Amino acid sequence: MRLVFFGPPGAGKGTQARLLKERFHLHHISTGDLLRTAIRENTPVGQQARAYIEAGELVPDDIVNRIVMEALEAIGCDNFILDGYPRTIFQAKTLDTFLEGFSKPLQVVISLEVRDEVIVARLSRRRVNKLTGENYHLDFNPPPPDVPPELIIQREDDRPEVIRQRLEAYKKRTEPLKVYYRKKGILREINGEGTIEEVFERILRVLKEEGLIVLPSEK
Numbered sequence: 001m002r003l004v005f006f007g008p009p010g011a012g013k014g015t016q017a018r019l020l021k022e023r024f025h026l027h028h029i030s031t032g033d034l035l036r037t038a039i040r041e042n043t044p045v046g047q048q049a050r051a052y053i054e055a056g057e058l059v060p061d062d063i064v065n066r067i068v069m070e071a072l073e074a075i076g077c078d079n080f081i082l083d084g085y086p087r088t089i090f091q092a093k094t095l096d097t098f099l100e101g102f103s104k105p106l107q108v109v110i111s112l113e114v115r116d117e118v119i120v121a122r123l124s125r126r127r128v129n130k131l132t133g134e135n136y137h138l139d140f141n142p143p144p145p146d147v148p149p150e151l152i153i154q155r156e157d158d159r160p161e162v163i164r165q166r167l168e169a170y171k172k173r174t175e176p177l178k179v180y181y182r183k184k185g186i187l188r189e190i191n192g193e194g195t196i197e198e199v200f201e202r203i204l205r206v207l208k209e210e211g212l213i214v215l216p217s218e219k
């Protein structure tokens with residue numbers, strides 16, 4: 001399966017990608033996670049990306065394209081979920097050309113549709129495990145009691161002023177990609193509001209309709 005989870009920050013892409021990865025043994029490639037790791041390890045990519053991320057702006061295409069192509073090549077360009085990539089038309093075109101080179105084009109782009117007010121509410125209550133990158137929501141999906149509290153942090157870019165900037169970047173540069181993928185006939189829009197389980201069920205339904213999975217009861 002070769003798929004993209006698409007949507008604004010806080011749409012649930014990372015949460016849903018982790019669930020799907022567990023269930024179907026897929027590779028989860030999150031550019032946000034890769035960039036945050038690079039920053040933590042203070043690599044050249046991390047040094048270049050830091051200021052953009054802290055400001056809620058997109059990291060330049062050439063940096064992001066490079067880390068994604070490397071990650072895809074390392075896993076043989078199949079059985080992956082891309083999360084947070086592509087975010088610009090140039091990234092989308094680069095990805096298409098790259099995957100076509102391996103005769104492994106994208107099969108589906110799942111867009112998680114969530115209203116702005118829900119996004120802001122979600123992101124301001126989001127916390128992450130700084131070691132594993134796992135996401136929590138203080139009200140709906142609180143960190144389990146066995147995780148040491150000092151590991152649970154709020155992302156710097158989940159502060160209200162940065163959230164606004166990220167949403168703006170999404171609307172201006174990323175949302176137009178929906179037209180691109182709709183024209184290609186691989187865009188599937190689903191309601192990203194509701195519980196994690198409800199959204200996951202909707203995703204499974206779409207993947208089944210696309211013939212990408214068989215649900216256990218039908219085997």
Ligand code: AMP
Nearest residue numbers: 031032052053057058059064084085087
């Ligand atoms: P995320 O964890 O997906 O919300 O990404 C966090 C931040 O990393 C974004 O606000 C951007 O600054 C940067 N970033 C992640 N993915 C990309 C991408 N595909 N293109 C440009 N910047 C990105």
